Amino acid sequence: MQEVGEIMHLASSGRVIIRLKRQLEEGNFVCDESGRRIAKVAELIGPVSNPYASAISLTNNIKKYVGTKVYFLDEPVIKQKNRKQRR
Template sequence: MQEVGEILHLASSGRVIVRLSKIVLQDQILCDEKSTKVAKVTELIGPVAKPYASAISLTNNIKKFVGKKMFTFDIPTAKKHKENRRKRKWKQ
């Protein structure tokens, strides 16, 4: 695990805002020091030198994680490729 940033606050939209110290990928899972999954990164925002991440909370009690350091696993999660599936037309 490597440290990637700190949770700043919970936005009015329900998203979690994270100040990043290292670049993360979209759809990457953020966890705390005990490997508890906390949030999933949805988009990167702000300047390139000091980026922020908007993330969806994966826990009901996100307020207890505000101000804590966030970590990510070295192995990225597998992506699902739903857009590449074709719909089959049935002949009758």
């Protein structure tokens, strides 16, 4: 897990603005310290030397993450349980 930045604020459009420390690509997911996906990067904005990312929130309670650090995972930590289908 690599730290990629910090969530700055929630824009009026509903997107999350993230100040980046490390370059990300559009479509990457960012997660919290426990590995839970919280946002998907929609676009990169700002200068190359000090980039920001505009991300789409994947959780309803995104306000609690404002001011916290976000991380990037190559593989998700949280795995889904193997569910059996009913007959």
